[in-house]
Amino acid sequence: xxxxxxxxxxxxxxxxxxxxxxxxNGIVTSGKIDPLxxxxxxxxxxxxxxxxxxxxxxxxxxxxxxxxxFNPLPPESFIEQIxxxxxxxxxxxxxxxxxxxxxxGQVSQSGGRMTVAFKLYDVNTxxxxxxxxxxxxxxxxxxxxxxxxxxxxxxxxxFAPYFDTRVVYVDESGPKNARVKKLxxxxxxxxxxxxxxxxxxxxxxxxxxxxxxxxxxxxxxTEASRVYLYNIDTGQKEIVGDFPNMSxxxxxxxxxxxxxxxLQSDDGRNANIFEMDLRSKQMRQVxxxxxxxxxxxxxxxxxxxxxxxxxxxxxQVYVMNADGSNQNRVSFGKGRxxxxxxxxxxxxxxxxxxxxxxxxxxxMAPDGSGERIxxxxxxxxxxxxxxxxxxxxxxxxxxxxSGGPQLYSVDITGYNEQKVPTPEFSSDPAWSPLxx
Amino acid sequence: xxxxxxxxxxxxxxxxxxxxxxxxxxxxxxxxxxxxxTGLNDGGGxxxxxxxxxxxTNVGDRVYFLNDQTNLSPEAADTLTKQASWxxxxxxxxxxxxxxxxxxxxxEYNISLSARRATTVRQFLISQGVAGNRISxxxxxxxxxxxxxxxxxxxxxxxxxxxxxxxxxx
Numbered sequence: 001x002x003x004x005x006x007x008x009x010x011x012x013x014x015x016x017x018x019x020x021x022x023x024x025n026g027i028v029t030s031g032k033i034d035p036l037x038x039x040x041x042x043x044x045x046x047x048x049x050x051x052x053x054x055x056x057x058x059x060x061x062x063x064x065x066x067x068x069x070f071n072p073l074p075p076e077s078f079i080e081q082i083x084x085x086x087x088x089x090x091x092x093x094x095x096x097x098x099x100x101x102x103x104x105g106q107v108s109q110s111g112g113r114m115t116v117a118f119k120l121y122d123v124n125t126x127x128x129x130x131x132x133x134x135x136x137x138x139x140x141x142x143x144x145x146x147x148x149x150x151x152x153x154x155x156x157x158x159f160a161p162y163f164d165t166r167v168v169y170v171d172e173s174g175p176k177n178a179r180v181k182k183l184x185x186x187x188x189x190x191x192x193x194x195x196x197x198x199x200x201x202x203x204x205x206x207x208x209x210x211x212x213x214x215x216x217x218x219x220x221x222t223e224a225s226r227v228y229l230y231n232i233d234t235g236q237k238e239i240v241g242d243f244p245n246m247s248x249x250x251x252x253x254x255x256x257x258x259x260x261x262x263l264q265s266d267d268g269r270n271a272n273i274f275e276m277d278l279r280s281k282q283m284r285q286v287x288x289x290x291x292x293x294x295x296x297x298x299x300x301x302x303x304x305x306x307x308x309x310x311x312x313x314x315x316q317v318y319v320m321n322a323d324g325s326n327q328n329r330v331s332f333g334k335g336r337x338x339x340x341x342x343x344x345x346x347x348x349x350x351x352x353x354x355x356x357x358x359x360x361x362x363x364m365a366p367d368g369s370g371e372r373i374x375x376x377x378x379x380x381x382x383x384x385x386x387x388x389x390x391x392x393x394x395x396x397x398x399x400x401x402s403g404g405p406q407l408y409s410v411d412i413t414g415y416n417e418q419k420v421p422t423p424e425f426s427s428d429p430a431w432s433p434l435x436x
Numbered sequence: 437x438x439x440x441x442x443x444x445x446x447x448x449x450x451x452x453x454x455x456x457x458x459x460x461x462x463x464x465x466x467x468x469x470x471x472x473x474t475g476l477n478d479g480g481g482x483x484x485x486x487x488x489x490x491x492x493t494n495v496g497d498r499v500y501f502l503n504d505q506t507n508l509s510p511e512a513a514d515t516l517t518k519q520a521s522w523x524x525x526x527x528x529x530x531x532x533x534x535x536x537x538x539x540x541x542x543x544e545y546n547i548s549l550s551a552r553r554a555t556t557v558r559q560f561l562i563s564q565g566v567a568g569n570r571i572s573x574x575x576x577x578x579x580x581x582x583x584x585x586x587x588x589x590x591x592x593x594x595x596x597x598x599x600x601x602x603x604x605x606x
Contacts, residue, residue: 176584202579204543218547224574225547246551246575249544264548268555268573271548292548308545314504315545338542352542381542397539399586428543 035071036156038064039099039123041082042075043116046108052141053107056116059145060103060152063163063189066409067153067391068416073099085117094123101129103152113137116144120152130155142191143435150434160388163188166432167384167393168206168215171195172404172425179404179425183217183230188386188431190421196230197237205249205382206230208432210256216240218248218261227261229278241276241283249294254302260286262294273307275322286324297341297349298322299366306330306340306349306366317351319366330368339382342366343389344433348412350383350392361394363412374414384430393420395427486526486606491599495522498598499557503538503591506552508560516557519599520564528604533557533573536598538591539581551575557597572602 040061045053057075064070080093085106094102105118117133134147143164150161171184171193181203186193197203201219208215215230224246230237240259241247245268250261257278262271273286273296287293291311298305306319309329317331317340331337335355342349346366353360353373360376361383379397386393390412395405404425410417420429483489491497496519499512508516523529535554537546554573562568583590 177581179579181579202576204547204577204579220574220576220579222574223572225577246547248547262544262548264551264575268551268558271551292545292552294544294548295542308542310545315542338545354540354542357540379539401584403586 035065035069036101037071037073037099038101038103038152038156039073039078039094039097040064040075040103041078041105043118044082044085044104044106046106049107049109049114052114052138056107056141056145056148057105059142059189060105060118060149063146063149064153066189066418067157067163068411068418069153069157073097085119089121091121091123091126094121099123101152101156105148109138114141114144116141116148118148118152120155142187146187146189159390161434162386162388162391162431164435165387166208166212166435167407167420167429168208168432169395169407169422169429170203170206170427171422172427173199176401176404181427183215184422184426185215185232186422188420193423196232196235205428205430207251207430209252210254210433212432212435214252214256216250216252216259218250227259229259240278241281249296251297253298254300260296260298260305262296265290273305273324286322287320287327288324289327295339299342300344300346304342304366306342308338308340315354317349317368319349330366331364331371332368333371341383341385343385344387345389347389350385352381352383352394361392361410363392372414374410374412375408375417380408382428386431387433393429393431395429397427484606486529488601488605491519491522491529491601491605495519497600498596500592501553501595501597503595504541504549505595506549506556508556513560516560517564520561520566523561523566523570524564526604526606529601530570530603531572532600532602533561533571534580534598534600535573535575536580536594536596537576537578538594539578539586540591541578543577547575547577550577553595553597557599561599 043053043057061072065072077097080090082104102121102123108115113135115133115135119131120129122129134144146164149163154161165188167188168185171182172179174180180199182195182199183197183203183206184195201221204218206215206217218225218227225248227240227247227250228237229240245264247261247263250259258275260275263274264271270290271292271294273293275284275286289311291309293309296305296307305322308315309318315336315338316329317337318327319330320327335353337351337353339352340349348363349366350363353362358376359379360373361380362373364371380394383392383394391409393409396408397405405427407420407426407429483493496515499515533554535550537550558571558573581594583593
């Protein structure tokens, strides 16, 4: 076990070293990471799981490929056919197809439950790197595949997993001047999309609770923007607080006990940030500055909040203590900075940046240093982080009467920009934590 | 939901602005009676005095704002002065002021910016003598553009506040 672990660590370190070489400074809007060739053999199917088995191998390959760090080789190129999960691979054969990692697996079903098992090998050292099995009702077969992909991704890159996650977003349909905007949710790879509200209200900025059971969002009905809590299991929604003025831009605290949001002032001129304790329903005013203070997002330890404010004349990103003390501007580049979102690892703030008729998505350290633009164009907006802080998802609006927004993701290095498929136009994504 | 005017300081500011606006519009006659201006619509017969059509056609239901601005241009103040006159004539009419922003901003900010615009209009109408309890307001952010060309000529039409009659019209 120790020797296996040492080899595994060596590979991880070697690969981390490689990724370091790709880290970039300044503006990078296109390019490639050098991905690791990996052979994912067709998973061996027990009777009755043939269809699932092929799907599961495909999901794993697709997850790894979309991460940008892997190049799953086409199964047609494989020389050795793996016929048994207990078979020892012929590593010479796998070296010949120029893969560096090899995955074999099997799918079985018993007692109404599906089990997916896998083994991961380093082809060059012939070392067994990892192996595990996951069991769940068959309707969760895609999640089982994501769990396997997550473990492979983690073992080889050293990064925390993120494939077994969901994304909430706004499903947009209808003409641009009368867009119907519904709450929607899907798996992170775009599968299982479903809308959760009827579209009677203009739905904005949905965000997951830390336990992924609830969503908070703002919606404009016939009266005003209001902040809601939506329970995914029951489909029930409730208004957060009974405020005379409009409320918007909600987000959960890391412990899930509070929602922070903006409330428009009585005189209608300003918006300030308030925090509501969901149990006691007590409201606490966090900012009290005559300006538009909005888009609050907690640091992962809950001690600080980043937000945007136009108190200095234009939208800029600020950081403060969660009690409202020590409010400091941290964005100082050219342009307007908005929609700050703290990364789950605490190391970055992602933002939207407007300047010279372009909208960019970027990241910087919480003190404002080390700004990097990940993508830039006509209109990019609203970043959200994968739970491992490696991928930023956002939406990109297309110009023109028939144009509409679409979700995209990009690696934190600025490489590997990918369209995230959705059935309709899509905006305002928010990534869930890793599912339990 | 109605956004109530609770800030006396702001009311004072608004009055100062009103004084300026009033000066700037003295060159134009005030159309106290919409009946004076119905020539354009006699053919259609749609715009009976005191009707929604009358308000929209003969008074003007919307004002426009500069990029990222919430203050009223002289033209906007002129339109709102006409709106106030009409609303004082038809005292049973209730309205909702819709604030809007163009698409060249981020979503959350535009919600608040458009609320500022709706508030500016509402408070101007109140300062002109329209009772505050007749005026509700709502902020739509960038969610309801009317012009879709993705150029300044369209964005300038989308940065607007629209006075929508919600009840009491003929």
